[in-house]
Amino acid sequence: MYKKFLNLTKNLTVSLEKGLNFLTMQENNPLYFHGALPLYTFWFLIFSGIMLWMYYIPTLDRAWTSVNYITSLPVFMKDAAGNLLLKNGNPVVAAISPATGIPYGAVVRGIHRWGAAAMMITTVLHMLRVYFTDRHRAWRWLPWVSGVLLLIFVLFVGITGYLLVWDARAYYLVVASQRWLEAVPLIGQSLSTFFIGGDAIRDFTLTRFFFFHIGGATFIFWLIWMHFIRLHEPVVTPSRAVNFLTLGFILVAAGAFPAVNVTKELIQQFPVLIGDQGYIASDAPAQIGFLVEKIRYDAWYLFPYYLIEKVGVNWAWIILGLATILLFVAPFYPKDRRDNIAEVIDAKCTGCTFCSLDCPFEAITMQERAPGSKFKLIAVVQDARCSECGICVGACPFQAIELPNTHSKTIDGDVLALLKTGA
C-alpha cells in the first residue's frame, strides 16, 4: 500500500519534470538540481548576512534603529499626479526619511529576506522530491536524517532572524516562544530562561538571539557536511543557467520589494509613501509589555506560531513533534530485502581503487592487505551503505567485484544466448 503510494508519487514527479523539460531543456531543469539549490541560496544569505552584521546592534534600544538605519532609503515626496515635488530644483525628501542610511541597504536586506524564503522553498522542494522518488530509504538514511535536522535548523535560524529586527512582531514571537517552551514538562521554565538569557528580556536577550542566528547558521555548515558524507561527489551547484535564473529571481524580488521599515502607522501618517513603501519587513519598534493582538505570518518560517495561535501550545507540540518523528523514521520503513549486496573476490582484486572511486554512496573503502601479498590494497564493501546498483561492477576491469544475483558471467551468458536465438 505504502509502496504503491511511493510509486504513484514517483510517477507524478517524473511527469511534472518531463513537462518542465519542454520549457527549460533537460540540462537546465531546476528540479534536477533540487539538492544544490538550497545550498546555492544559502550563500546569498551568508554574504548578505555578513553585510547586515556590519551595522546591526543587538541591544534592546538600538536593534530596531540599527535595522532602520541599514534599510532607510530616501523617500521623495510626490504630488497627486505622481510627479516629484521639487524645491530649488531638488526633490523634496519626506519628513520621515532619515538623512543617512546605507546605500542599497534595503536591497541587501531584501536579498537576505527573499533569499531566506528561497532557501526554505527549495529545501522543502528537495525533501519532497527525494521522498516522492523513493530516494530516502535504507542506505540513504544518513542524508535523510541529516536533511531533517537541516530543515529544523533552517527553520530555527529563520525564526531567530525575525527576532533580531526587534519590532512588535519580534516581541510577540518571543512571548509565544516562551509560552511554547514553558509547556514542556519539568524543564520548560529552564528552557524559557535559557531562550531569553535570564529571567527577563534584557540586552542579553538580543545578544543571545544574535548568537542563535549566527551560531545556527554556522551549525548548518556542519550538518551539510554530514548530509554529504556518504555521497560521492555531491552536486553542490546547479547548472549555470539555473544559477543565473535563481540569482535573477532573488535580485528582482529584492529590488522590486526591498525590505524596509516603513510601518503601517507611518503610511497612514504619510499616504504619499504608499507608492514607495517596498516590502514592509518590520513593524513598529517592540515595546516590552505591549503585545500586539495579531502579527503578519510568514508562510515559510512562522507557521509554528500560526499553529500555536490556532490550536494552543500543547497541540502545537503534539502536531509538530509527531511530524518530526515521522520524518526521522521515514527512511527505515518499509524495509526491502537486501540480498544483492556487492561482494569482492579477494583473489582477483588488484587494489586499483576504481570501484571505490566510482561508488556513489561511499560504500567501498580500500584497505591494506597483509604484508607479503601480491597486491597492496583490497576493496572492502560496507554492506549497510551498499545500494546494490552494480556501478562498482561496471567500474572493475578485473571482474573482482560482483552482485551475487546479477553476476557478470550470467550477463555475458545472457548476451551470447540472445545472439544465438537471433532475430
Next chain:
Amino acid sequence: MSEMTEKKPRVIVGFICERSIPIHEMIDAQKALTDDPETKIIILPCSGMVKPTQMELALANGADATFVCGCAINDCHYRTGNIMIRERLEGTRNPKLRKNTDKRKVGMFFFTMKDKRPFLDALALFKASTENL
C-alpha cells in the same frame, strides 16, 4: 526485383537500466522489444553496471549494434550511474571501450520512465545510422 529481396534480419543488443524506461512492460518472453523484435534486451539494476567489455562481447559475437539506456541525465536513481557509463563509452573514464571497437555501433540513451515513445524513436534513428556499417 531488389526491392522484393528480404532484408537480412539484424540483431541489436540493448543494456537497459530497469529504472529508466518501463522496460519490463516493453519486452516479450524472448527478451525482445515487442515494438522491435530485432532488439534484444538485457535488464540491469543501473546503467552504470554495464561493462564496456560486455558491449564488445555482443559486437564480437554477431550483434550488428549495441546500446545502453539509463535514467535521464542528472536524474540517475543511484546518483551517478548514467554519467559513469556515458564517460566510459566516451573514453573519459576507466574502464573504456577498446580502441579498435567501432564506436559507431555503440549507442547510448538516457530516458525517464515516461519516455517509452521517445526511446523507441531514438532507437529507430540509431538503428538506421548503423544499417550500412
